[in-house]
Amino acid sequence: MPYTNEMxxxxxxxxxxxxxxxxxxxxxxxxxxxxxxxxxxxxRLFPDITHATLTKQLRILEEYGIIERTVYSQIPPKVxxxxxxxxxxxxxxxxxxxxxxxxxxxxxPRSASASTR
Amino acid sequence: MPYTNEMxxxxxxxxxxxxxxxxxxxxxxxxxxxxxxxxxxxxRLFPDITHATLTKQLRILEEYGIIERTVYSQIPPKVxxxxxxxxxxxxxxxxxxxxxxxxxxxxxPRSASASTR
DNA sequence: CCGCATCCTCCGAGATACTG
DNA sequence: CAGTATCTCGGAGGATGCGG
Numbered sequence: 001m002p003y004t005n006e007m008x009x010x011x012x013x014x015x016x017x018x019x020x021x022x023x024x025x026x027x028x029x030x031x032x033x034x035x036x037x038x039x040x041x042x043x044r045l046f047p048d049i050t051h052a053t054l055t056k057q058l059r060i061l062e063e064y065g066i067i068e069r070t071v072y073s074q075i076p077p078k079v080x081x082x083x084x085x086x087x088x089x090x091x092x093x094x095x096x097x098x099x100x101x102x103x104x105x106x107x108x109p110r111s112a113s114a115s116t117r
Numbered sequence: 118m119p120y121t122n123e124m125x126x127x128x129x130x131x132x133x134x135x136x137x138x139x140x141x142x143x144x145x146x147x148x149x150x151x152x153x154x155x156x157x158x159x160x161r162l163f164p165d166i167t168h169a170t171l172t173k174q175l176r177i178l179e180e181y182g183i184i185e186r187t188v189y190s191q192i193p194p195k196v197x198x199x200x201x202x203x204x205x206x207x208x209x210x211x212x213x214x215x216x217x218x219x220x221x222x223x224x225x226p227r228s229a230s231a232s233t234r
Numbered sequence: 235c236c237g238c239a240t241c242c243t244c245c246g247a248g249a250t251a252c253t254g
Numbered sequence: 255c256a257g258t259a260t261c262t263c264g265g266a267g268g269a270t271g272c273g274g
Contacts, residue, residue, distance in 0.1 A: 012220070013214065015221055020138070021140070027130065052257085052259090093214060096210045096213065097130065167269065193236080
């Protein structure tokens with residue numbers, strides 16, 4: 001039996017796809033699962049993501065309810081990012097993804113870096 | 118310590134991100150993990166993916182070594198798609214993702230369908 | 235039945251510069 | 255220190271039509 005777009009919208013799988021398909025989503029979630037971090041901490045962790053892009057990614061994940069944002073109204077400002085409960089439940093999955101990725105690289109030493117598209 | 122783009126390229130996690138972030142990748146892999154399928158079977162399963170798009174997705178996954186393509190030279194043509202060994206190892210992960218998605222929808226009844234972006 | 239080539243649309247990701 | 259506002263650009267995803 002076929003799966004139309006409507007049916008896929010209902011399915012939890014589709015939510016997961018949207019949330020995880022962001023270029024940095026999985027990495028951010030994985031590191032936040034270790035500890036709560038400030039904006040600049042995250043940025044120092046990934047020097048190659050601009051702060052504008054990082055802000056967007058964090059906003060999206062926040063809207064999805066994956067991370068929680070705490071603002072301390074002070075000078076200088078301080079904002080902390082932490083995983084929500086449901087976000088935390090992604091950790092074992094992302095760990096498994098990472099392990100799979102390592103395994104994959106052993107078998108396919110050159111494939112996924114040279115994106116053929 | 119920071120993770121530069123170069124370091125991330127080395128990391129297996131990045132391969133996984135590229136492979137899994139395709140809009141249909143996870144769904145296709147999940148269904149192929151159940152059984153080998155012909156092109157038209159897959160397309161009937163997802164009526165809302167055009168055959169051009171499906172072809173591209175399958176090619177990409179094939180280049181990544183996730184799926185294997187068997188062509189039967191006959192009239193009419195027959196092509197079968199199956200998961201490779203390394204592709205099969207994704208199944209438990211995708212099952213977990215699906216379960217997480219269901220759990221997520223319970224907690225966030227409206228979030229990820231109304232993509233706020 | 236299956237795949238390829240072409241063209242188009244749209245959005246993610248980044249670059250840059252400015253605010254409190 | 256953190257966030258916002260624009261702009262650009264490339265590529266994913268899709269529509270259509272031809273070819274074997």
